[in-house]
Amino acid sequence: MKAPALSQFLEQAVSLLGEGAVKTAPSDLEPYCIDWRKRFFGKAAAILFPSNTELLAKIVRLANQHQVALVPQGGNTGLSGGATPDSSGEQVLVSLARLQQVREQDAVNKTLTVEAGITLLRVQELADAMGLLFPLSLGAEGSATIGGNLATNAGGTAVLRYGNARDLCLGIEVVTPTGEIWNGLRRLRKDNTGYDLRDLFIGSEGTLGFITAAVLKLFPKPAGLVTALVRVGSATDALALLQIAQAQCDAALTGFEYMSAQSVQVVIDHFPEVAKHGAQIIGSAGSDLSDSVLIEISHPASEGAAKEMLESVIAEAITQGAASDAILAQSMSQTKALWHLRETITLAAAEDGVQVKLDIAVPVSKLAEFITEMDREMLAEFPEIRLHNFGHFGDGNLHYNLGAPQSLAKGLSAEQRRAAYRTYIEQNEERLRRKVHDRVVAFNGSISAEHGLGQLRKAEAWRIKSSVELGLMKTIKQALDPNGILNPGKVIS
Numbered sequence: 001m002k003a004p005a006l007s008q009f010l011e012q013a014v015s016l017l018g019e020g021a022v023k024t025a026p027s028d029l030e031p032y033c034i035d036w037r038k039r040f041f042g043k044a045a046a047i048l049f050p051s052n053t054e055l056l057a058k059i060v061r062l063a064n065q066h067q068v069a070l071v072p073q074g075g076n077t078g079l080s081g082g083a084t085p086d087s088s089g090e091q092v093l094v095s096l097a098r099l100q101q102v103r104e105q106d107a108v109n110k111t112l113t114v115e116a117g118i119t120l121l122r123v124q125e126l127a128d129a130m131g132l133l134f135p136l137s138l139g140a141e142g143s144a145t146i147g148g149n150l151a152t153n154a155g156g157t158a159v160l161r162y163g164n165a166r167d168l169c170l171g172i173e174v175v176t177p178t179g180e181i182w183n184g185l186r187r188l189r190k191d192n193t194g195y196d197l198r199d200l201f202i203g204s205e206g207t208l209g210f211i212t213a214a215v216l217k218l219f220p221k222p223a224g225l226v227t228a229l230v231r232v233g234s235a236t237d238a239l240a241l242l243q244i245a246q247a248q249c250d251a252a253l254t255g256f257e258y259m260s261a262q263s264v265q266v267v268i269d270h271f272p273e274v275a276k277h278g279a280q281i282i283g284s285a286g287s288d289l290s291d292s293v294l295i296e297i298s299h300p301a302s303e304g305a306a307k308e309m310l311e312s313v314i315a316e317a318i319t320q321g322a323a324s325d326a327i328l329a330q331s332m333s334q335t336k337a338l339w340h341l342r343e344t345i346t347l348a349a350a351e352d353g354v355q356v357k358l359d360i361a362v363p364v365s366k367l368a369e370f371i372t373e374m375d376r377e378m379l380a381e382f383p384e385i386r387l388h389n390f391g392h393f394g395d396g397n398l399h400y401n402l403g404a405p406q407s408l409a410k411g412l413s414a415e416q417r418r419a420a421y422r423t424y425i426e427q428n429e430e431r432l433r434r435k436v437h438d439r440v441v442a443f444n445g446s447i448s449a450e451h452g453l454g455q456l457r458k459a460e461a462w463r464i465k466s467s468v469e470l471g472l473m474k475t476i477k478q479a480l481d482p483n484g485i486l487n488p489g490k491v492i493s
């Protein structure tokens with residue numbers, strides 16, 4: 001039975017939003033209560049679908065009145081459990097999916113103002129129709145919302161040229177935890193009028209306010225775009241290749257993604273068709289398979305200029321011994337095939353079974369050293385562990401993921417394999433995670449470069465961050481959300 005305050009809140013929510021916008025049946029709630037990786041299983045009292053900012057503000061005021069906890073949710077593609085409610089069954093999910101308006105398109109100012117529930121893919125399409133580019137790009141872009149992207153300060157594959165979600169946003173509209181509306185939808189590139197509230201809400205993972213709309217920064221579309229998959233011998237080679245590419249291409253270098261041999265092996269294991277095109281260069285299995293780098297060049301002049309630039313980078317890398325082979329995409333379909341290989345790693349890993357999923361950053365100059373030392377240390381203690389690391393090498397950001405030993409799966413069906421891997425990971429996760437994070441700290445790095453703390457990394461943040469830093473964060477949270485109703489249990493609350 002629901003507590004009286006919760007029942008009253010839900011009754012009043014129905015009168016505010018209408019019955020169709022308040023769902024309470026367990027079968028309706030289930031998909032929203034499990035995260036994308038199926039690591040967090042929560043229970044909610046309801047999910048609400050307000051259709052505009054004013055209605056959402058009223059709901060938040062009501063929640064304060066009845067002391068009901070609210071959990072913001074966008075596309076539910078987050079990888080840190082930030083949008084999953086706890087197991088009490090008393091929290092209420094609030095989906096931003098019905099906030100779908102395009103508020104303003106300004107091709108001269110190169111800005112697009114949209115509401116939070118619009119998907120990233122739709123934003124890219126809107127920018128494209130304006131003859132411009134919105135460069136944020138990530139594997140979940142078909143479902144992830146722009147509100148979720150900003151709430152997590154998402155990174156993706158073009159950060160080294162265009163920056164992360166924070167850098168791509170000029171203004172936001174927010175419903176505060178006490179139910180006020182702050183219209184910060186300024187389309188300004190410069191504005192030093194006091195504390196930067198926009199940057200406080202961006203990356204706050206739904207703990208400081210609901211982001212309901214945003215002004216996004218657009219860019220000219222490059223005239224030429226080419227991609228190559230380059231075979232490298234190691235992470236050290238990858239760093240040398242990056243130096244060559246940056247020296248020769250400067251801002252034209254828009255993507256530099258590293259894939260360890262074992263991260264590609266997971267794609268080969270579960271989606272062999274996807275890995276087919278790349279296999280010509282990086283090998284097909286076992287010891288034959290090498291580490292690789294996906295490079296993207298965007299040139300303002302022409303396709304030919306982009307191609308010439310990339311060919312020159314590859315030639316120099318081969319001369320210096322940083323690369324041994326490469327395939328340059330000759331058509332848009334080949335480009336897509338190479339990117340598809342990179343973007344399928346996450347899906348293939350999910351198909352394989354549960355992994356320890358990490359999201360670390362160290363200075364770019366230290367990343368190769370980090371990988372080499374970490375791999376050595378890891379294999380010394382866990383000789384059979386699979387090093388599925390890959391990621392945004394050009395940003396110093398690596399998903400240093402760890403897969404359970406394949407020997408555990410011998411003779412098992414797919415379902416049994418996943419169960420065996422889950423047991424192994426659950427038993428060893430804390431030790432494995434700490435091992436990597438301790439080295440990250442020694443390298444002066446970050447335990448979350450782009451996915452956020454959510455509930456997955458909260459304990460580790462408490463372990464690692466200084467009391468001064470945690471204290472400042474708590475002061476901000478307390479000042480903005482005195483009743484503690486917004487996304488409790490996440491980040492630091």
Ligand code: FAD
Binds near residue numbers: 076078209212
């Ligand atoms: P959700 O998962 O719904 O929510 C994420 C967090 O934001 C939660 O804490 C939630 O409470 C909060 N939130 C959501 N909407 C709002 C809002 N409007 N206002 C306030 N708080 C809100 N991430 C990267 O950074 N880089 C990648 O390359 C990348 N690739 C991915 C690839 C795959 C296949 C998958 C599944 C995920 C990937 N992600 C990546 C993670 C994920 O897509 C991003 O974190 C994304 O920004 C989340 O958006 P969402 O709308 O799904 O948010």
Ligand code: MLT
Binds near residue numbers: 139345346391399
């Ligand atoms: C990526 O870089 O593909 C994403 O961050 C997803 C992941 O870490 O699996």
Ligand code: ZN
Binds near residue numbers: 155399
């Ligand atoms: Zn990533």
